[in-house]
Amino acid sequence: MVADAGLTGQVAVVTGGARAIGRAIAETLAGRGATVVSIDLSPSDATVAAIEATGGSALSIEGDVTDETGVAAAFEQVLERFGRLDVLVNNAGLFAGIERRPFWEIDLAEWNRVLDVNVRSVFLCSRAASGPMRDAGRGRIVNIASNVTTFGMANLLHYVASKSAVVGITRSMARELGPSGIAVNAVAPGLVTTEITEQTVPEQYRRLVAEGQCLQQPILPADIAEAVTYLASPEARMVTGQTLLVNGGATMGPA
DSSP: OOOOTTTTTOEEEEETTTSHHHHHHHHHHHHTTOEEEEEESSOOHHHHHHHHHTTOOEEEEEOOTTOHHHHHHHHHHHHHHHSOOOEEEEOOOOOTTOOOOOGGGOOHHHHHHHHIIIIIHHHHHHHHHHHHHHHHTOEEEEEEOOGGGGTOOTTOHHHHHHHHHHHHHHHHHHHHHGGGTEEEEEEEEOOBOOHHHHHHSOHHHHHHHHHTSSSOSOBOHHHHHHHHHHHHSGGGTTOOSOEEEESTTTTSOOO
8 A cells, every 4th residue: 555644643533434425535555654533323334345455444433423422432543543544524414315305395303414424523533533523623524415515406405504514613613623724625515426325316416416427427426525625625725615616527517
């Protein structure tokens, strides 16, 4: 494994790192030299094994990132094990399996579930990570948003609202944490082809989305992982409060 000296020795927490985009982010950060901790409801054994197979270091923590007590315990475990925390990637989110329907047909339980996973988790994990980062006078937080915040997708109001909140949280946290040397940014993907979207999103729809992009190839988890890794790296030293769209130019607007 060829490590980027800029992340060697750093510890990065990735929520939802067991599969799909989260796994790609974890493996890419590890490939740049970071020790990676995946916090996921499911075991991240495959992610850890893939990282260790290339000479990297990783840890799997099973936990619910919407649970305040569980989040606190997970971050305490990270600090006890490694003594530091340099990067947090708030990747855990709910999209696949959400039934599209008019907002007046969304019941409160479903609304709460989407907002809990997509917003509450960002708040809880960022709050837990900010303490050691502020103490150290450094850190990077990268939140995963979505390009739907730019155009307001119909029949998916709870998801759009949740990811719009993530963009706003990113900007506010950037202002609050900047004086402590902590940069906070977001990556907003388009429709990414993962093992999950292949199972839940019809191929015809995925192809239609790609045809609406300026760059008409499918967006892959690696594309998102590289953007996240850039924002976590020293090369993004003066980048904060920004939302980086990784969507093949899908939201450029009409020609």
